[in-house]
Structures are given as C-alpha cells and as structure tokens.
Amino acid sequence: MVLRLGIISDPHIALPETIPTDHLPLFLYTISIPAFEAAVTDLLERGIDVLLLPGDLTRDGEVVNHQWLQAYLRTLPIPAYVIPGNHDVPRPVAGAGRIGWAEFPQYYAHAGYSQRSTHYYVTHLSENVQLVALNSNQFSSTGQQLGELDRQQLQWLQELLAQPFAGLRLVMVHHNLLEHWPQQSQSPMGQRYLLKNRLALHTLLQTAGVSLVLTGHLHIQDIAYADGVFDLTTGALVSYPHPYRRLTLTETGHGQWQVQVESFCIESLAAYPNLAAQSREWMLQRGAGFMARFLMLPPFNLPEGQATALAKPLSTLWPDIAKGDTQVTLPPLPPPLDAYFGQFNHCPPPSLPQLSDNNTTFVVSSGYSTR
Numbered sequence: 001m002v003l004r005l006g007i008i009s010d011p012h013i014a015l016p017e018t019i020p021t022d023h024l025p026l027f028l029y030t031i032s033i034p035a036f037e038a039a040v041t042d043l044l045e046r047g048i049d050v051l052l053l054p055g056d057l058t059r060d061g062e063v064v065n066h067q068w069l070q071a072y073l074r075t076l077p078i079p080a081y082v083i084p085g086n087h088d089v090p091r092p093v094a095g096a097g098r099i100g101w102a103e104f105p106q107y108y109a110h111a112g113y114s115q116r117s118t119h120y121y122v123t124h125l126s127e128n129v130q131l132v133a134l135n136s137n138q139f140s141s142t143g144q145q146l147g148e149l150d151r152q153q154l155q156w157l158q159e160l161l162a163q164p165f166a167g168l169r170l171v172m173v174h175h176n177l178l179e180h181w182p183q184q185s186q187s188p189m190g191q192r193y194l195l196k197n198r199l200a201l202h203t204l205l206q207t208a209g210v211s212l213v214l215t216g217h218l219h220i221q222d223i224a225y226a227d228g229v230f231d232l233t234t235g236a237l238v239s240y241p242h243p244y245r246r247l248t249l250t251e252t253g254h255g256q257w258q259v260q261v262e263s264f265c266i267e268s269l270a271a272y273p274n275l276a277a278q279s280r281e282w283m284l285q286r287g288a289g290f291m292a293r294f295l296m297l298p299p300f301n302l303p304e305g306q307a308t309a310l311a312k313p314l315s316t317l318w319p320d321i322a323k324g325d326t327q328v329t330l331p332p333l334p335p336p337l338d339a340y341f342g343q344f345n346h347c348p349p350p351s352l353p354q355l356s357d358n359n360t361t362f363v364v365s366s367g368y369s370t371r
Contacts, residue, residue, distance in 0.1 A: 003126050006043035006051045007245040009216030010236035011036045012087065013069050014059035018097075028279065029059055032238045033068070034269050039237055039244045040076070042264065048246060050078060050125050053111075054216040054234065055085025055137075055174030061098040066107045073111050081112040081123065084137045085174040085217060086147065092139040101139060120153050122160060128167030129249060132160065132210075136175040136195055147175040147217075148196035154204070161208035168249065168257050168366040171213045177202060178213075178224035178231035181321070182343040188297050189290075193218045205229055209367020212259065221263060221324030221357045225349050230364065232261070240279040241323045242266040243358075255366045263324070263358035280319045287315030300337070310337070317344060324357030 013036060014029040043051065051073075058065035066088070073080045084104050094100035105113035112121050112133055119135035134153065138146040149157070161169070175195040184190035195201060205213070212230050219236040221243050235243040248260040267276040288311045294300075295307035295314075302310070313331035320326050325346045330338060348355040355362055 001126065001128060001251040003050070003129050003249045004048045005125070005247040005249065006040075006048035007054070007214060007234050007247065008036065008039050008043075008051065008237050009054045009234040009244075010056040010085065010219060010238060011039075011053070011069075012056055012059050012236065012238040013065045015062075015064050015068055018059055018062045018065055028238050028282065031242075031269055031272060031275065032059070034271070035237055035242055035266050036072075038266055038269065039242075039264075043244065043246060044077070046246060048078060051076065051080040052131075052172060052214060053080065053082045054172050054214050055083050056087045056216060056236070057082060057085065058088055061088050061090045063094075063097055063099055066099055066104075070107045070111070073108075079111075079125075081125075081131060081133060081172070082108050083112075083133045083172055083174055084119065084135055086137050086145060089137055090145065092143050101137075120156065125170075128251070130165055130167060130169045132157065132169060132171045134171060134173040136173050146196065147192065147194070149173075149201060154197070154200060157201075158204055161204060161210065166366075168212075168251070168364070169208070169210045171205065171210060173201075173213065173215055174217050176215045176218055176224075176231060176233055177205075177229070178226050180218055180220060180222040180224050180231070180233055182340060183299060186299050187294070189294050202227070202229060209365055211364035211367075220322045223261070223355060223357050223360065225352060225355065228365075230259075230362065235322055235324070237266070239322070240283045240319055241276060242279065243324075252363070257364050257366060258361060259364055260361045261359060283319045283322065284315055287318045288312045290318065291315050314341065317341065326357075 012032050014032045019029045057069055089101050089104050092101045105116045109116050122132050125131050136147050138148055138150050140146055176193050177195055177198050179185055215231055215233040218233050219239055221235045222233050224231045234245050237244055243263055243265050246262045250258040252258050269275055291314045292307045292311035295302045317328055320328050326344050330341055
C-alpha cells in the first residue's frame with residue numbers, strides 16, 4: 001500500500017486588502033496566494049493523494065482570508081485537512097474582521113472539521129492510515145494565547161490511542177513537539193515555538209507506538225528525532241526558501257512503513273522572477289535584529305553592545321537554518337558562542353546516519369505487528 005501526502009505549512013494567506021502598508025514585510029504576504037497556488041499545482045502534477053496544512057493558514061485570522069482558503073480547498077480534486085496555527089485565531093472572540101476561536105471549525109467542515117464543534121479530530125487518509133489532527137492554539141482564562149494541548153484534548157487523545165488500529169497513525173499539530181535547534185527549550189525566543197506540554201504528548205505517543213508527527217510554526221525545514229518519534233517540521237511557504245513537501249508512505253509489512261520525504265521550493269513567480277534571492281536578502285536584513293535579541297537573552301545574556309556587534313555576522317545563519325541541512329562557516333567568535341553555533345550544522349542522530357532535513361527516507365513503526 002502506498003499513500004502520497006502533500007504538505008504546505010504556514011502559507012499565511014493574505015488578500016491584498018488585508019496586507020498592512022505601514023510595516024514590513026509587505027512582499028512576502030503579497031506572494032502568499034500565488035505561491036500557494038503554485039505549490040498546490042506542482043504537488044498535484046507530481047501526484048499526491050491528500051494535502052495537509054499544519055497551521056498558520058492566514059496572515060492573522062482575517063475572515064476574508066479564511067473564506068478565500070476554504071473556498072479554494074473545495075476546488076481541489078483530492079481531500080485537504082487543516083489545523084489552526086497561532087495566526088489563524090489570534091483572539092478568543094471574533095472582532096475587527098477576524099474570526100474567533102469558536103468559529104474556526106465552521107470554516108473547514110470539509111477539511112477535517114465535520115463535527116464543527118471541536119478543534120481537533122481524527123480521520124482516515126486511507127484504509128490503514130489514520131490522521132490525528134490536534135489543536136495547539138489555546139487561550140487562558142484572561143485571553144492570553146497559549147501553545148499547548150488542553151486537558152480535555154489530551155484525555156480524548158489518550159482514549160483514542162488506546163483503541164487498537166491495524167495501521168499507521170500520524171499526528172499533525174502546529175507547535176513543535178521536539179527541539180529543532182540546540183537548547184531551544186532554554187531560550188525564551190525558542191520556547192514560543194515548542195508545545196508547552198510537549199513532554200506529556202511525547203509520552204502518550206511513545207506509549208501508543210506513534211512515530212511520526214507533522215508540525216509547522218518554526219518556519220524552518222527540519223526533521224528532529226528522539227526516543228522513537230520523528231517531528232517533521234515544514235518551513236513557511238510565505239518565507240525563504242518557500243518550501244513544501246511530498247511524503248510517500250509505503251507499507252513494508254510487519255507494522256513497518258517507509259517514509260520517503262521530498263522537498264521542493266518556489267524560486268520564482270511571475271511577478272517575482274528572482275524571488276529566492278529577494279526573500280533571502282529580506283531575511284538577512286531582519287536577521288541582525290533577531291540575532292541581537294537572541295544573544296541578549298538566556299542562555300547567553302550578553303550586554304547590548306556586544307550582542308549588536310556579533311549580530312550582523314551571525315545573521316547569515318538564519319537563511320541557512322531555514323533552508324535545512326545547515327552547513328555554515330562561522331565568523332570568529334568567543335569560544336562558548338563558537339561551540340554553541342557550531343551545533344546548528346546538520347548532524348543526524350547516530351542511529352539514523354542518513355537522516356536529512358529535506359530529502360531523505362526513514363522507517364517508522366505503526367505500533368502494530370502482523371506477526
């Protein structure tokens with residue numbers, strides 16, 4: 001049995017009237033719709049059976065952007081399944097042209113949310129492949145946005161995974177389950193991308209034999225692995241290097257599945273013939289400010305002057321990290337920083353020496369054996 005999945009993450013769909021004109025980035029949102037249409041067209045031509053979108057579907061939860069996307073997905077010749085990201089429901093109650101938390105499932109009844117009342121679901125992608133779609137976009141009692149799974153959802157998941165299933169279960173969730181850069185959980189800027197209660201989810205998945213999780217949010221191409229679980233995060237279509245993926249799942253017997261990962265990037269569009277170069281330059285321009293803030297926070301806590309001086313030469317790291325399979329030449333750095341940033345270079349786990357971030361093949365277990 002073979003199943004081909006297309007993955008497009010963080011497309012941040014933005015109709016022209018929803019793109020702000022008072023701050024950057026402008027042209028990245030401007031390309032969101034043509035880039036999405038180009039990626040879908042390419043995946044359909046290559047051949048996929050299902051399209052998966054692991055969150056941040058819209059720029060910032062605008063009603064018209066959700067309307068555009070749900071209407072577009074209805075035109076596809078294959079099923080599509082979505083989950084919300086933090087940008088899709090940025091506020092608990094609708095207002096100012098944006099949807100509220102309760103409204104999200106109603107827009108995507110045809111893309112997984114047939115119940116229309118819950119923000120998570122389970123569906124079959126084929127007879128023996130099951131998709132568990134989780135919602136990590138939650139709100140506190142005071143309206144603060146949280147990146148976690150609520151208690152009711154975890155209980156539902158535990159009960160679902162306790163039910164026997166003679167096939168492969170996949171999980172799709174917006175926030176990341178595993179760290180995708182060194183000591184990410186120790187960095188305030190890195191913590192925001194990680195699922196707050198990721199350890200509880202990881203334990204549930206390990207116990208149930210679920211080996212493959214599909215995430216987004218971080219805007220980089222990376223495949224992390226820990227304790228039998230792969231976290232395959234796909235970069236944002238709307239930012240460099242404008243990636244998307246095709247996964248080919250092949251059942252090999254005895255509860256084993258081969259996962260072939262292929263990654264593609266949009267390098268040009270009609271209105272942006274040099275898109276890849278332009279978007280990389282844009283990322284470099286923003287990189288120095290990002291890096292300065294990163295260095296001033298734990299675990300480094302550098303003074304502002306020192307952080308600013310180091311930030312510009314280090315800003316070239318971010319496009320390479322976003323592209324995946326990172327290999328960089330670092331500028332002269334103090335020994336602790338040199339050792340830390342050297343860890344960003346791609347290094348597969350010893351048990352999986354062939355694992356890469358973009359084009360690779362690995363084997364997962366369904367947690368069920370026919371023997």
